[in-house]
Amino acid sequence: MRITGTFLDEITHDIPASNWGHNEWAKDFDVMKRIGIDTVILIRAGYRNKVAFKSKTIEKCTGGILPVPLDLVELFLDQAEHCGMDFFFGTYDSGLYWHQGDYQKEIDINKAFTEEVISKYGHKKAFKGWYVSNEIDSYDESVIKVYQQLTGHLKQLKNVPILISPYVHGIKQYADDPITLDQHTKAWDRAFSTITGMIDIVAFQDGQVNYHELADYIAVNRELAKKYGIACWSNVESFSRDMPIKFPPIGWPEMLHKMTIASERGVEKLITFEFSHFMSPNSIYPAAHNLYNRYAEWLLQGDADMSVKRE
Amino acid sequence: MRITGTFLDEITHDIPASNWGHNEWAKDFDVMKRIGIDTVILIRAGYRNKVAFKSKTIEKCTGGILPVPLDLVELFLDQAEHCGMDFFFGTYDSGLYWHQGDYQKEIDINKAFTEEVISKYGHKKAFKGWYVSNEIDSYDESVIKVYQQLTGHLKQLKNVPILISPYVHGIKQYADDPITLDQHTKAWDRAFSTITGMIDIVAFQDGQVNYHELADYIAVNRELAKKYGIACWSNVESFSRDMPIKFPPIGWPEMLHKMTIASERGVEKLITFEFSHFMSPNSIYPAAHNLYNRYAEWLLQGDADMSVKRE
Amino acid sequence: MRITGTFLDEITHDIPASNWGHNEWAKDFDVMKRIGIDTVILIRAGYRNKVAFKSKTIEKCTGGILPVPLDLVELFLDQAEHCGMDFFFGTYDSGLYWHQGDYQKEIDINKAFTEEVISKYGHKKAFKGWYVSNEIDSYDESVIKVYQQLTGHLKQLKNVPILISPYVHGIKQYADDPITLDQHTKAWDRAFSTITGMIDIVAFQDGQVNYHELADYIAVNRELAKKYGIACWSNVESFSRDMPIKFPPIGWPEMLHKMTIASERGVEKLITFEFSHFMSPNSIYPAAHNLYNRYAEWLLQGDADMSVKRE
Incomplete structure (x- = not known):
């Protein structure tokens, strides 16, 4: 399996800005299309007082937003349409309320925000999905409520698939108290049971556990998703x-390892966080140019390297 | 308002060396001139045992200095003159004595050091200012004494404006005990009252507070500077x-936000730390090339984006 | 003295991957040759479950290895031969056993691993040395046992020089409890006394102590190595x-300072960690391109700058 989807991370949280304008983005969409990307997911349309378009809702909520020199939502939708890709719209992340347990405020802002979004961009042909940007690693009562109360609203606004991308409470991010596979299984069995029928697709992040642990985690994720009728x-x-x-x-x-593991465990699609910073020949990181070349060579030579034995 | 001044940071403290030689610097000065820079400020002419020229004073004080393959002071002065810019000379930072409260040693070294500087470079046409490199964020008795005792000496050596660039004890650098606006106001009222008539220009760093707090801090800085007859x-x-x-x-x-805020609050000039690493098309960081392009586009299109509402 | 050797760090521990393929490596070897490199040292042939070639030994020990899209050992040996360089093979670092005091397991894995290595690559013309990859900063009983028990095995497999590259427990890495020169001297007198006749070459890392301390440390290292018949x-x-x-x-x-100090203290050869990331015109870091240019200019102009006085 090849990578066919990528997040778009310009309203960033912990990744430095590339400072791309219209032309740099257009060029990168062309490369994405050439390498097989058919799905792009805006990681979030706003974070604190930074927004991907001039949103009156967020301006009102936050008391003022940073300048928006470029309407990224329009740009991404147009580029996706031009390249025949599906665009998933990522919701607003206050960086605040949901961390304080005030899920209701996070929901209310996003209800108003997504109404504004649909009134502005709902007619765009590439608008093919929602992405709920609040990430969790376990059963989290507050965020589950966000999922439960927001998803119905989103579907009413536009009836397209809803995606989430949870992380794993793994050793690379939580060296002091990493989760066990058993704890992960139980937590997500519970979480999925509460959002079945609301969330259409789950794409777990694969970078928090050790490389030799990944196969087991992906197998569990795949199985649980199947149990609750969620695409994985x-x-x-x-x-x-x-x-x-x-x-x-x-x-x-490492990238090839993770792709291979996921393919073998039967996930339905591979996406990445994210192409433009870390895998693109246009990236601000030269090592990404080389990663692109290695990936492109591998695509050309077929799956010869996939036969490498792993545990 | 556009950016018309920049620091020069090659005797760096926490920013990696670009390893530029004469030609790379000459090329970057040409770009600076083209984009509107008329003032360059050497952040410091020496730090610990690294010096921007082969200084006998610092060699004697430290017991030995690192090799000086290139006389940066001469280079910067010549380039500034060639480009019609004003050069501010940044004093020596021991990285040591003033942190230990031994302000007298910091002063004595810098008195001898700046005498050496004037004997070597005092005749250069671009030598148009002093920059006192010891940064503070509040009333700091030791450093105030450095300001008080060093500035007279500097003026005697060459009667040109003296600049300082304080930081703010803000939440981004001091998450555990960020200063309040009121504390900041009181501290700087006191600090300015002790250095009025000695320091000509103050340029507060604008990156330590949250984006929505910046307007209030700049307004205070502007008002206090005015009260004490210091250019802001x-x-x-x-x-x-x-x-x-x-x-x-x-x-x-974020950059546009901060420029806009400062313009609206009436500061007299915008400078940046610093062009060559972070905004230049020649930078070692590719994202800086893109920031330059965004900035240049904005200059060309006028201040259309300045109308974005902020709190 | 110029730099005539470099580590090769692609099975990295804390330096990001460049993601170079065959052509990028071949191009960099050509540059190395042109700038005077005659010795290349593979920092480690494996780390945890990542290996520089498809090793059955490590696959068996770890339960599975990451994919190996490119046989780096073959590539490096062929390139070294093509460029007339000596290649030192770096042993496997479990990242695990020797840190837990289980030196025997580290030894046993490496005995089997190096047998596999010799059966695959022992005939290669450039295979001219061993590098024992377990680094220490002091007398360390466990690792000394690794040195003692592994070196004989390595010499039996192929009788070529054995290199180690210890670090110094210096202030830049251990700010809380930096070693004193006296402690360093005693620790390494003891360590060398236990491995004399086993290790042929020692190349201390020079980056953990302050620049003004380096001369004394190198003098001690040089003297102790001489005392125990080890090349320095x-x-x-x-x-x-x-x-x-x-x-x-x-x-x-800083680089020029450290080279000069080492030359003056009589070390026999200068190597670097490492050319391809930090000094190469092909590096993923643009500042490395400039460092290469400064170094090349210095080579061309002779040792004029070496006359700069230092303490």
């Missing part, structure tokens, strides 16, 4: 969590 | 303090 | 330990 994609992270620099492009062997 | 510039930092990587080029919306 | 090289680190970013290319003045 894998978010094959193209950055490294193993280095002192947070975060550089990942090494190609 | 703003040091619009072109790097980001928001990312795990310390430090990448800032996002263009 | 210096590992002139071409990355900076002084910056918040871990790790960027070093500034040229």
Whole structure:
């Protein structure tokens, strides 16, 4: 399986801005199309007081937003349409309320926000999905309520698939109290049971556990998703969590390993966080240019390397 | 208002060396001139045992200095003159004595050091200012004494304006005990009252407080500077303090926000820390090339985007 | 003295992957040759479950290895031969057993691993040395046992020089409890006394102590190595330990300082960790391109700058 989807991360949280304008983005969409990307997912349309378009809703909520020199939502929708891709719209992340347990405020802002979004961009042909940007790693009562109360609203506004991309409470991010596979299984059995029928697709992040643990985690994710009728994609992270620099492009062997594991465990689609910073020949990181070349060579030579034995 | 001044940071403290030689610097000065820079400020002419020229004073004080393959002071002065810019000379930072409260040693070294500087470079046409490199964020008795005792000496050596660039004890650098606006106001009222008539220009760093707090801080800085007869510039930092990587080029919306805020609050000049690493098409950071392009586009289109509403 | 050796760090521990393929490596070997490199040292042939070639030994020990899209050992040996360089093979680092005191397991894996290596690559003309990859900063009973028990095995497999590259428990890495020169001297007198006749070459890392301390440390290292009949090289680190970013290319003045100190203290050869990331015109870090240019200019102009006085 090849990577056919990518997040778009310009309203960033912990990845530095590339400072791309219209032409740089257009060029990168062309490369994405050429390498097989058919799905792009806006990681979030706003974070705190930074928004991907001039949103009156967020301006009112936050008391003022940063300048918006470029309407990224319009740009991404137009580029996706031009390249025949599906665009998933990522909701607003206050960076605040849901961390304080005030899920209701997070919901209310997003209800108003997504109404504004649909009135502005709902007619765009590439608008083919929603992405709920609040990430969790376990059963989390507050966020589950966000999922429960927001998804119905989103479907009413536009009846397209809803995606989430949870993380794993793994050793690379939580060295002090990493989750066990058994704890992960129980937590997500519970979480999925409460959102079945609301969330259409789940794409777990694959970078928090050790490389030799990944197969087991993906197998569990796949099985649980199936049990609750949720499509299972894998978010094959193209950055490294193993280095002192947070975060550089990942090494190609590690990327290939994670893609292979996910393919073998039967996930339905591979997406990545994210192409433009970490895998693109246009990236601000030169190592990403090389990762692109390694990936492109591998695509050309077929799956010869997929036969490497792993545990 | 556009950015018309920049620091020169090659005797760096926490920013990696670009390893530029004569030609790379000459090329970057040409770009600076083209984009409107008329003032360059050497952040420091020496730090610990690294010096921008082969200084006998610092060699004697430290017991030995690092090799000086290139006389940066001569280079910068010549380039500034060639480009019609004003050069501010940044004093020596021991990285040691003033942190230990031994302000007298910091003063004595700098008195001898600046005498050496004037004997070597005092005749250069671009030598148009002093920059006292010891940064403070509040009333700091030791450093105030450095300001008080060193500025007279500097003026005697060459009667040109003296600049300082304080930081703010803000939440982004001091998450545990961020200063309040009221504390900041009182501290700087006191600090300015002790250095009025000695310091000509103050350019507060603008990156330590949250984006929505900045307007209030700049307004206070502007008002206090006016009260004490000090010119008020703003040091619009072109790097980001928001990312795990310390430090990448800032996002263009954040930069534009800070420039706009400062313009509206009436500061007299915008400078940046600093062009060559974070905003230059020649930077070692590719995201800086893009920031330059966004900035240049904005200059061309006028201030259309300045009309974005902010709190 | 110029730099005539470099580590090869693609099975990396804390330096991000460049993601180079065959052509990028071939191009970099050509540059190395042109700039005077005659010795290349594979920092480690494996780390945890990542290996530089498809090793059955490591696959068996770890339960599975990451994919190996490119046989780096074959590539490096062929390139070294093509360029007339000596290649030192770096042993496997479990990242595990020797840190837990289980030196026997580290030894046993490496005995089997190096047998596999010799059966595959022992005939290659460039195979001219061993590098024992377990690094220590002091007398360390476990690792000394690794040295004692592994070196005989290595010599039996192929009788070529054995290199180690210890670090110094210096202030830049251990700010809380930096070693004193006296402690360092005693620890390494003891360590060398236990491995004399087993280790042929020692190349201490030079980046953990302050620049003004380096001369004394290198003098001690040189003297102790001579006492115990071990050749003394210096590992002139071409990355900076002084910056918040871990790790960027070093500034040229610092590099020149460390090279000069080592030359003057009589070490027999200068190697670096490492050329391809931090000093190469092909590096993923643009500042490394500039460091290469500064270094090349210095080579061309002879040792004029070496006359700069240092303490």
